[in-house]
Amino acid sequence: MDITAFKRSVADDNPPDRLGLALQALWHDAKGNWDEAHKLAQDQKDETGAWVHAYLHRVEGDLRNAGYWYRNANKPECTATLQEEWDQITDALLR
Numbered sequence: 001m002d003i004t005a006f007k008r009s010v011a012d013d014n015p016p017d018r019l020g021l022a023l024q025a026l027w028h029d030a031k032g033n034w035d036e037a038h039k040l041a042q043d044q045k046d047e048t049g050a051w052v053h054a055y056l057h058r059v060e061g062d063l064r065n066a067g068y069w070y071r072n073a074n075k076p077e078c079t080a081t082l083q084e085e086w087d088q089i090t091d092a093l094l095r
Contacts (some may be wrong), residue, residue, distance in 0.1 A: 007060040011029075020093070021040045021041070021049060022040070025041040025052045026052060026093070028062070047073045048073070048093065050069045051055045053069040054067075054068075054070040055082075055086065055089055057069060
């Protein structure tokens with residue numbers, strides 16, 4: 001699946017089959033379901049989950065907490081727009 005198909009899937013009621021937790025989190029974030037997205041990101045206990053977790057705290061406006069999760073993900077703090085970061089993370093995880 002590429003990012004265009006992933007974005008189209010957001011119109012569906014459920015995320016596509018066989019997505020990892022981080023991509024499910026990004027899908028739910030795109031649907032406006034931050035709480036479910038956050039739960040899924042927390043459940044993925046690796047650098048990928050931490051990266052999505054950092055992004056979600058940026059969405060929330062909690063930049064201090066986001067910084068903590070960027071460090072756990074070994075990623076620099078993002079200065080792009082939220083949409084640009086969502087696209088960047090989603091594209092990277094779909095590859």
